Amino acid sequence: MLKSVGILLVAAVILFIEVPPLLEKKYKKELIVFSILLAFGVGLGIAYSFGKSIPNPIDLLTFIFKPLHDAITR
């Protein structure tokens, strides 16, 4: 619980640093990409802090390259 509050606090600090200059310069697209990535990061962080298992990208890669590996080493 405390960890997720900490992550939200960090996210708030990041928003405070990044958003005003972006609004000032009217960078709409940057703001959208930034928000999506930040939401993703905060979501991942909170899921991790609650001890949920996060899908490992390496497992996906291993799944993709497994046929190749089997073909080479056979």
Add this chain to the structure above:
Amino acid sequence: MLPTVKINSYQFLVLSILFSIGTSILIVPSALATNSKQDAWIAAIIGTGIGLLIVWLYTKMGLWFPNLTFVQMNETLFGKWVGKAFSFLFVCMTLLYTAILLYNSGAFLNTHGMSSTPMAATNILMAIILVMAVRLGIETIARSAEIFIGVFFLLFIILVVFIAPQIQFENIQPVFDVDIKSLAQSSLTLIVVSSVNAVSLLMIFPAFINKPKSAQKSFFIGNLIAGLVIIIITLLCILILGADLTARQMFPGYGLAKMINVGNFINRVEAIMGTLWIISLYFKMVLYFYASVYGLAQILNLKDYRPLTYPLGMIVIVLSLVIYPNVMYQKKFETTTGLYFSLTIGLLLPLLMVGVYAIRKKQLKKDAISS
């Protein structure tokens, strides 16, 4: 358009040295010694030689379009959508490798320095300076690399000189005992780690350099110097620790520094030597992270890449904590999937680009003149 800054070819030389040494100095000796035992140094020499060929390919590719980064090159050659898809894969690779290096730095500090600190704490501290460096831009990174390369080579020379009395030549014998297959297998690891992954430097190489022609040479020389450093470290590991111990340790370079003992007076200086690896690891990590942040900004046609640094830094921290559940998983990834993934992005994609460039050369030149 994104802001453009230029670095000179000496700064690029320093960056490419630190990039290619990177993790290799810490981890590669063990990977080499696993397969080719006491002949690991031969594998290191072969790996450096073939790695130079790959770097030569990158420099040639970079000079086709002296003003474009790797991501833009993809887009020009393959068209908008296919190019973006390939670039996205490239960005995924660099981001994944940032997380892996962050894990490596955390694991190194955790096993050898601060054993009761949770890994999340060391990773967050490392990620803060990572994000800071990328926000300040490539010029700042290059200048700090210029300072740290001096520290790096000073410590490296001290390590080599102090460890030299411990050399036992029995460890290296019998020479040429290894069969070709395991030699090829272990040199492939080195090629991938220090040369094929240098494809990330193509994000900097032609576009951010004031004289691309002379930087071509520094890319090449940087890789050569890094290769020499790795050969020396591997040779010392084999000569002093022996093939068996080198293969079994997680960080054989660190075990090497533990052996330093000059007249029972200078000993246990490995913590100072740890600085070596933190420096090279850090710069490799920064270059990967820079490539992924800048690449993502260019794929999405953003005007500024800086807003992406904090969120991506957060994602990288979480990734670095979940990426390797245990050491066996890490070893398996490094010897199988990691190799294929790097070779796909770092060798297959550039070769495809060479093919497409050869076919579309005339049309591309016409476009360049008309635009």
